[in-house]
Amino acid sequence: MINKDKLKNSSINDILDEYPYTESFFEGQKLEVDDADKSLREIFADLTVEEMEDVVFDVDQFAASLASHIRNMQEFLGENDSIVGTLSILAGKDKDGIRENYDKLDIKSGEIISIVGPTGSGKSRLLADIEWTAQGDTPTERKILINDEVPDKKWRFTGGKKLVAQLSQNMNFVMDLSVMEFLNLHAESRLIDNQEDVVERIFKEANQLAGEQFSREAQITSLSGGQSRALMIADTAILSSSPIILIDEIENAGINREKALELLVGEEKVVLMATHDPILALMGDKRIIINNGGIKDIIDTTGEEKELMQELKVLDKVLTDLREDLRYGKNLSKISDELAEVKTA
Numbered sequence: 001m002i003n004k005d006k007l008k009n010s011s012i013n014d015i016l017d018e019y020p021y022t023e024s025f026f027e028g029q030k031l032e033v034d035d036a037d038k039s040l041r042e043i044f045a046d047l048t049v050e051e052m053e054d055v056v057f058d059v060d061q062f063a064a065s066l067a068s069h070i071r072n073m074q075e076f077l078g079e080n081d082s083i084v085g086t087l088s089i090l091a092g093k094d095k096d097g098i099r100e101n102y103d104k105l106d107i108k109s110g111e112i113i114s115i116v117g118p119t120g121s122g123k124s125r126l127l128a129d130i131e132w133t134a135q136g137d138t139p140t141e142r143k144i145l146i147n148d149e150v151p152d153k154k155w156r157f158t159g160g161k162k163l164v165a166q167l168s169q170n171m172n173f174v175m176d177l178s179v180m181e182f183l184n185l186h187a188e189s190r191l192i193d194n195q196e197d198v199v200e201r202i203f204k205e206a207n208q209l210a211g212e213q214f215s216r217e218a219q220i221t222s223l224s225g226g227q228s229r230a231l232m233i234a235d236t237a238i239l240s241s242s243p244i245i246l247i248d249e250i251e252n253a254g255i256n257r258e259k260a261l262e263l264l265v266g267e268e269k270v271v272l273m274a275t276h277d278p279i280l281a282l283m284g285d286k287r288i289i290i291n292n293g294g295i296k297d298i299i300d301t302t303g304e305e306k307e308l309m310q311e312l313k314v315l316d317k318v319l320t321d322l323r324e325d326l327r328y329g330k331n332l333s334k335i336s337d338e339l340a341e342v343k344t345a
């Protein structure tokens with residue numbers, strides 16, 4: 001997803017600064033460069049006919065070949081994180097076939113976007129459109145762009161290195177492995193240096209997210225729903241190099257949602273999260289409102305809402321504690337007269 005046109009207008013020095021491994025590429029080409037501060041376009045414009053013959057390529061082919069070299073190197077180095085600057089959603093249609101009332105929604109890396117709307121309104125569908133990098137070929141007819149370009153189709157199919165990591169409501173393990181075997185297997189496939197430390201960290205974080213603790217030797221197929229999700233979340237947060245993270249209703253997982261989100265939100269990632277939970281929704285920088293299959297509105301989270309979130313956290317803590325007491329067979333008592341007076345009618 002390196003932009004070929006941007007490369008053409010960049011100087012050799014700028015390209016080397018940003019992608020130092022292109023040095024070998026330039027060395028391999030017989031490109032005559034008198035001034036490395038000139039853009040590729042200028043360098044090609046200044047070539048004599050003889051020099052041009054040596055290079056074989058014209059500037060377009062040269063930039064395309066350079067872009068492909070950079071992509072390969074980024075993939076090899078696992079630098080996918082830096083690839084997505086902007087994820088864009090181009091308007092499609094709602095369930096009645098009516099066009100959505102925005103043209104293009106840009107989401108920048110580092111942003112958290114929540115997706116809210118009634119049950120069945122199309123939240124999961126929107127996440128699926130992004131995962132599939134839809135090009136008008138889903139029921140919504142939306143299109144997804146990455147860095148303002150149509151994403152490479154290979155993202156749909158490559159197994160190991162994915163553009164999108166998705167955590168969905170129904171996640172079950174099918175392999176017969178212990179927790180540690182599973183984590184080591186995954187870490188090995190990512191070719192990381194400090195495998196032992198990383199695997200240990202995932203195990204610890206997962207246990208902090210899960211309500212009930214589990215051991216290193218536990219079979220992953222025997223974990224509870226909450227434990228499996230905790231493990232998947234910690235694994236995704238710490239091991240995944242995917243620059244886009246999609247989360248479908250983390251609240252149903254019986255895990256510490258807030259901690260989970262904190263763990264997942266790497267600075268360089270785009271995070272989209274379908275939720276019915278006001279605390280999670282307000283953790284987003286923006287929220288997409290979905291109704292009848294279409295995006296109806298995009299709202300920025302206000303300062304007042306961020307303040308409200310603190311109050312909601314207090315309420316949430318009260319409920320969490322009650323749930324905990326209930327689970328461990330304690331009798332519940334009235335919380336406070338103030339709360340008791342809140343009208344529920």
Ligand SMILES: Nc1ncnc2c1ncn2[C@@H]1O[C@H](COP(=O)(O)OP(=O)(O)OP(=O)(O)O)[C@@H](O)[C@H]1O
Pocket residue numbers: 093094095096117118119120121122123124125126139140274292293294
């Ligand atoms: N624009 C659309 N056009 C046609 N079908 C759509 C559209 N949007 C969503 N759908 C379909 O509507 C159904 C419900 O959507 P979806 O599962 O995404 O809802 P949801 O908001 O995630 O619901 P829940 O909150 O219950 O998880 C799905 O079958 C989905 O494919």
